[in-house]
Amino acid sequence: MELSREETEERPRNDTVSDDDGDDTPMLSSQALEALKEFLAEQNRLVAEAPQEEEVALVSEDWRLSQFWYDRDTAETIAREVIILCRNVDSPSVACIACPTLYAYLKKIGPEVSAQLLEYDKRFEQYGTEFTFYDYNQPEDLPLSLKHSFPIIVADPPYLSKECLEKVTETISFLSRPGQSYLLLLTGEVQKERAAELLGLRPCGFRPHHASKLGNEFRLFTNYNPGTRLDGWEAE
Numbered sequence: 001m002e003l004s005r006e007e008t009e010e011r012p013r014n015d016t017v018s019d020d021d022g023d024d025t026p027m028l029s030s031q032a033l034e035a036l037k038e039f040l041a042e043q044n045r046l047v048a049e050a051p052q053e054e055e056v057a058l059v060s061e062d063w064r065l066s067q068f069w070y071d072r073d074t075a076e077t078i079a080r081e082v083i084i085l086c087r088n089v090d091s092p093s094v095a096c097i098a099c100p101t102l103y104a105y106l107k108k109i110g111p112e113v114s115a116q117l118l119e120y121d122k123r124f125e126q127y128g129t130e131f132t133f134y135d136y137n138q139p140e141d142l143p144l145s146l147k148h149s150f151p152i153i154v155a156d157p158p159y160l161s162k163e164c165l166e167k168v169t170e171t172i173s174f175l176s177r178p179g180q181s182y183l184l185l186l187t188g189e190v191q192k193e194r195a196a197e198l199l200g201l202r203p204c205g206f207r208p209h210h211a212s213k214l215g216n217e218f219r220l221f222t223n224y225n226p227g228t229r230l231d232g233w234e235a236e
């Protein structure tokens, strides 16, 4: 509802809502004030009734498996980025290494996206043929059908150790499709130098957050410049 010009025009002082203190504060007429109240009530009603995007139902975190789920904003931001990347490649398919929340949001936002979740926690067998059991200690112990099959890979290793990132790097090499592969790594800031050495990754401005508050600073590293998305690559 718009306020008509008439409603917003100045009116005689006796037709305004005034606190009678005689100052020069602009006043609305009582009719304009009523119209404004109706307008705001209508806006509030529309916002309240707007369909909300559903949150994805997740299994509970098992901290013994180093499970810390992304918060919704983080999961949706990364999922949208992956969907944009899918438009840049032929026959897109996405490997989600140890990031089940991302997989779940990806399938919610882009159900048509072909994706494979590689995970240690067998509760995610619920995803059927899109689940592959994965233990980073056996980095290449994976079905041959997955070898060099993925132009887009997202990984969130369970531990912040050198050994874990080296092994996940082996898995990434196994999965990457020859030619350009887009790689996104979510891990602690402490892995910055190693991520650059092992995988040629640089940190983005976007900061991943988790549903539970973590003591470690988390970062998103990519092997491509996301430009204005993900708050860009951090300056070197």
Ligand SMILES: C[S@@+](CC[C@H](N)C(=O)[O-])C[C@H]1O[C@@H](n2cnc3c(N)ncnc32)[C@H](O)[C@@H]1O
Residues within 6 Å of the ligand: 065, 066, 067, 068, 069, 070, 098, 099, 100, 101, 102, 119, 120, 121, 134, 135, 136, 137, 156, 157, 158, 159
């Ligand atoms: C830091 S969490 C990343 C989860 C991500 N933040 C998300 O919300 O989807 C690490 C993941 O590694 C998995 N994990 C634990 N032990 C593993 C192992 N030995 N090999 C591979 N993955 C493992 C956990 O189940 C968990 O999903």
